[in-house]
Amino acid sequence: MIPQHDTDRTVADTTRARLEDAALELFTRHGYEAVTASQIAAAAGVTERTFFCHFATKLESLLGDSDDRAEHFTVLLRAQPPELGPLQALLAAIAAEEADNPTSPDDLLRRRIILTTPSLADDVRAFESSFERTIAEWLGERTGRSPADYEVAVVAAALVACRRVVVNTWDASGGTESLVDLAGRALDAIDVRL
Secondary structure, eight states, X not given: OOOHHHHHHHHHHHHHHHHHHHHHHHHHHHOTTTOOHHHHHHHHTSOHHHHHHHOSSHHXXXXXXXXXXXXXXXXXXXXXXXXXXXXXXXXXXXXXXXXXXXXXXXXXXXXXXXXXXXGGHHHHHHHHHHHHHHHHHHHHHHHTSOTTSHHHHHHHHHHHHHHHHHHHHHHHTTTOSOHHHHHHHHHHHSOOOO
């Protein structure tokens, strides 16, 4: 017999997935701004209250499990062996993340919705700033320097810019190019002194 809390989790996970699928479909069809949480809930066959039990905002329904994926990536990054240089460790973490959570057509749709919705620009900048801080903290730990060290901060910013170019190139290819190969090419293209 399945314990009740496991059954509850399965139902909640299924409901959340239905809401994410409905949101992505509606955002793709009508545009992010034109869709309401109530419409997403109706399309998923649940109440608006149920929507807000799973997501604080409709943006969260678009982003799916991006917070979990970001946290998982940070764990992978910190798990890289110390004998790897920073760029090799970063690339190994990217490859591990892609192996654990391969990019999907839905990831491509999410990205396109985000890039074509001007009201989400601040959210994109906030994500990139947070990611840059994470990279600077990791580089600081890895090199024994402060995350605020000038060179650490410059490299962290450059790596976030590389990520943007990699993802934009992947998007332009329709998701056909390998993110790991693109990341490897981007990291090869920059010269880092750490």
